[in-house]
Amino acid sequence: MLMRSQFKNKTIKLVRNKSTGCLEWPLPEGKRFSNNLHNVESHWKDRIHYPSTSNENVQSKYILPMFPYPSGKLHMGHMRVYSISDVLNRYYRLNGFHVIHPIGWDAFGLPAENAAIERNVDPSEWTKSNIADMREQLLRLGFIFDWEREICTCNPDYYKWTQWIFLKLYENGLVNRVMSEVNWDPVDQTVLAAEQIDSEGRSWRSGAIAEKKKLKQWVIETPKYAKKLFDGLYDLRYDWKDVADIQMNWIGKCEVYRYKLPLLDENGNKLEEFLDLRVPNPVDLLNANFLILEPDHPFIPIERRNPSEPFAIESSSSWNFITERPLPLVVLPKNLFDQDVLCGQYYMKSRIGSLHNQWDKEILERLNLRVVEVPKKEMSLLDINELAMTRGYGGYLTSSHLADWVVSRQRAWGTPIPMVISKDGRNAVPIPEKQLPVLSELRGKEIVDERLSDGIGTVETDTLDTFFDSSWYYLRYLDSKNSQSLVERKLAEKHMPVDVYVGGVEHAAVHMFFARFVSHFLHETGVTSCAEPFHRLIPQGIVRAKTYVNPKTGGYVKPENVEDKKGNLFFDKETGDELVAIYEKMSKSKFNGVDPFEVVDADGIDLTRLLLLNSAAPRTVIDWGDDHNRIRGLKNFLDRVAWAINAYVENRRKFGAKFEPASEKVETNYKETYNFFVRAVSTFIEVLHTHNTAIARLIGMTNDLRKMDPLDAGRSKEIERCLHALVIMLQVFVPNTAAEFWSALCSVSAIQPELWNHDTELAHQNWPKIDANADIEFVISAYQISCSRLPVNRQTLESLSDAELMNLAKNHLHRPFFECFENASLTTSDFRVHRKSGFHVMIELILDKHITEKDINDVLHTLYKQRRGKKGDKRSQIPDEKSPENAG
Structure with missing residues (x-):
């Protein structure tokens, strides 16, 4: 570091002593390193200087942990998710990447509003105070975040762009204001999403029984993107695995067409509601005479739901835009509905009724209901959908159950919706983009707007769902200070998609769906260059x-x-x-x-x-809880590392520059140890994301070193290499402890000083690489299950083409697996090769659609029975770990 001297007009260079640790090495006999962990931590926590990773000229890695709600206090779930992302952050830094590891605050929402009301304070002040407390807590825990990228969803410079996205969705016809039935929390006085109600019908936060209520709501037409989002998951299944399955179930297969049929009052006037009709065959609309509703359909008055007898709703009907005829709404009691389900498929709690269907005719006769005959008309599916889209009635393929996203929330502490409502409440116009952000204090204010019929309107009082705030935050981190655009396109092109997204598995459906929807929309409008926002996921358990x-x-x-x-x-x-x-x-x-x-x-x-x-x-x-045994085991592990380092320091000091080299057997053995464990630890961190198994491999490497002759520690090049690699890798998990170990290694002269920069801090070292002639993993994978894996010479494997690799696998190295695979009459439609230099070469089998994960597991069970009883070199392979998180 350079500093201007106060006493002489010249620049002097101050060299920080990288070898000054907390403890005196070698440790005295009988002194346990683990008894000094607090002292070591106190010594190093403010002394470690991390290199900047803002070099835009190197490849980036975007590691994104889900940002927290600022409750004011971190919990163990927070510590877990940030520990996981911090390991990846440190790992990629050591591998020379420009790492983006940001943090921010999902700050709007009902909890802050309620807490502020209870304490009679402004929610913004309450939130700011909590953020300050949690920021201090994160800093105390030593996580390395890009604090210069920090964002907060309740800051106007952030929600200006949340509002901008809303307006763009509105411009593209994806936002509507409709009268719809909602789940209402009578205590918190706000709308609840279906996911916010438990199995007993209670609100997730207040515990009150949710009520049904009709309100004018702003909704986003996410079903229009359903097929695109569903199909996109096929490309993500390799990396997303079970999260892709959760998303697929959430969206649903897109095998029906959606039509938004206007509701009519008893006089035939159009109401502000529409009936969401989904049909597998749009041509059925040509023969539609009436609609049948499930007993609890939201259009049925609450007091008339679940009737004992069938009835027709007299006060309203629906409009068939194809036949230009009204469609009476018929409600069946549960006993008839249960029979009717066998005759016709219901989607969104309704189906078409037709005089061409004998059962439907019987229903009408029972009701003594006469319907208007439909004139014969010929139209193709294409013609029907074109007419529907032209008139704003839908007409697109979508899911059978995915509903519009209701984004209105009846609360103050949220992103203001940038719309002006007419006095009669019938019309709304967007606030011009140049007037963004619309601040909270403008909500409910009367303003002059000539676009409205009476020239005056009121700024919308509802605020946006907080899921809307978090649907795009990953983009803002890349350009958090930009006042001219949401994100500079070239930055999005360079850094998106997010390389690894870390967060709770409970967000796999709702948040992930909305984030993907907004990302696809922004891609279509040219804001970003990629549709999918997240490449790989680490869903974390509670x-x-x-x-x-x-x-x-x-x-x-x-x-x-x-x-x-x-x-x-x-x-x-x-x-x-x-x-x-x-x-x-x-x-x-x-x-x-x-x-x-x-x-x-x-x-x-x-x-x-x-x-x-x-x-x-x-x-x-x-x-x-009850972690004493696990803590004792981890302390023993750190003590074993300390023993090996102690042996190295003690004997390097003893031997100095004059020593007899270790035997060839020792060097060969520890060269194998080095390559195996460096490859294994790297694979489990970067490829498989199983940090617990990476730690197990570090323990395994330490156990190998524990077997050495202490004298060899001071004269073996390969043991020295193992020790340095062990400490460099260990720092991503225990940075302060590893810094102390590094200071010990640096306190003596190295056998190969050209390999190690002892004048540089541990955090500035490079992640160890395996040798060019070492073995790497040759893996066969299907459904992210590791089907067969073998260590193969790196130079041989990495030089082969994809076709040559497949031939080598099928006919030679992985022949037993492929024989079992073919004997089970299973086939592949294609394959992909995934190469990670120095780690593995993986052939991913693309299976025919009828083949299931169970089929693959059955093949592996057969293969296991064939191999049972055979013994192999346990250390030469990373064991097959078939849980999704451990699959290659």
Whole structure:
């Protein structure tokens, strides 16, 4: 670092001593390194200087953890997701990438509004205070974020562009204001999405029974994009696996056509509602005489739902834009509806009724209902859909159940909707783009607008759903200070899609769908160059804690009121009742929350990170508590690393420059150790995203080093290489601990000083690479299941073409698998080759559509039975790990 001297008019160079650690190495005999973790952490947490990764001339990696709601306090789930993303951030930095690892705040929403009301403060002040607290907490935990990219959805410079996206959707005919039935929370006085209501019909936040209510709502016509979004998942299945399946189920197969039929009142006047009709064959509209509604259809008055007898709704009908005739609305009781389901398929709780159908005729006769005969008309499917699209009645292929996205929310703390409503409430016009952002204080204000018939209107009082705020935030991180556009296109071209998106698996359906929808829309309008926003995902399981429940009352009991008796018997100290102990999602109401900082104060940041990352694969639920054995095991691991480093430091000092080299056998053995474990750890971090298994490999590497003769530590080039590689890799998990280990390595002269820059901090080193003549993995994969894998010489494998690789696999190296595959009468339609230099070459089999994941598992079971009893070199292969998160 350069500094201007205060005493002389010249620049002097101050060299930071990279070798000054917390402890004196070698450690005295009997001193356990793990007993000094807090001291080590205190010493290094402010001394590690991370290199800048803002070099735009190198390839970028965009690692995106889901941004948090600023509740004011981090929980263990936050710590887990940011520990996972931080590992990837550090890993890619060490591999020379320009890493984007941003953080921000999903700041709007009802919780802040309610909390502010309770405390009689402004929600913006409440939110700002919480953000400041959580920012400090994140900094204390040592996560490396790009703080200069920080965003906050409640800042006008952010929601200006949220409003801009809304206006663009409106300009493209995707936004409508309609009267629709909504789920209403009577306590929070706001609309609830279907996902915000539990199985008992209660609001996810207030606990109140949700009510049905009709309101004018702003909706976005997401079903128009359903097929595009559904089909796009086929290309994402390799990387998304089960999340793609969740999304596919959420969207649904696109095998029906949508028509928005206007509702008519009893006098034939069009109302502000439409009936969402979905039919597999649009030509059926030519013969439609009436519509049959399910007993609980939202168009049925609440008091008349689930009737005991069939009836026709007298007050309204629907309009058939093809025949230009009204369609009476018929409601069936449940017993007739159950029979009717066998005769006709219902979509969105309705179907077409026709005089051409005998069952339908019987329904009409029972009601004594006469319908208008439909004049014979010939139209093709294309003609029908063209007419529908021209008149704004739909006419596109879509899902059978995906509804419009209701984005209106009846609350103040949210993004203002940039629309002006006429006095009579019938018309609305957009606020001009140049007047954005529309600030919160303008909501409900009267303004002059000549576009409205009476020349005056009111700024919309509703605000946008917070899912709208988070549907595009990944783009804003790339250009967070830009006041002229949402994102500069060249930045989006360079850095999108997000390379790895890390967050809770509970967001796989709703948030991910809306983010994909907005991304596809922005791509179509030329804002971005790619349609799909996320390349790979790491859906993270929740962290649960032990909860004590009284089975008599169903109530939760505080841990301090629990008497713990041996044999896993628990009793309520106050009542004496026996309790049941179960693991549940952490919650204040369940008295099972775990404060991350209590854990950190007890065990330190590094050990807490290591415990979270080692406890389970990212997608797996973690049951937190009773971790003493796991902590002891991880401390023993760090002590074994310290032992190996101690042996190196002690014997390098003893030997100096004059020593007899280690034997060829030792060098060969530890060269193999180096290549195997560097490849394995790298693969599990970068390719498979199973950080727990990467840690297991680091433990395996340490165990190999533990077997060495301590004297060899001071004279073996390969042991020296293993130790340096081990510490460099270890830093992504325990940065402070690894910095201390590095300072120890740097305290002595290296056998091969040209390989190691001991004058540079650990964070500035390069990730170790395997040798050019080492083995890499040759993998066969299907449905992200590792079907067969073998170590093969890197130079041989990486030089082959795709066709040559497939030939080598089928006829030689992976022949047993392919024989079982063909014996099961399974076939492939194609294959793809995925190459990762120095890691693996993978052949992904593209299977015929009728082949299922079960078929592949059956083949593997057969192969396993054939191989059972045979022994191989356990260390030469990474074991097949067939869970989705471990698949290659």
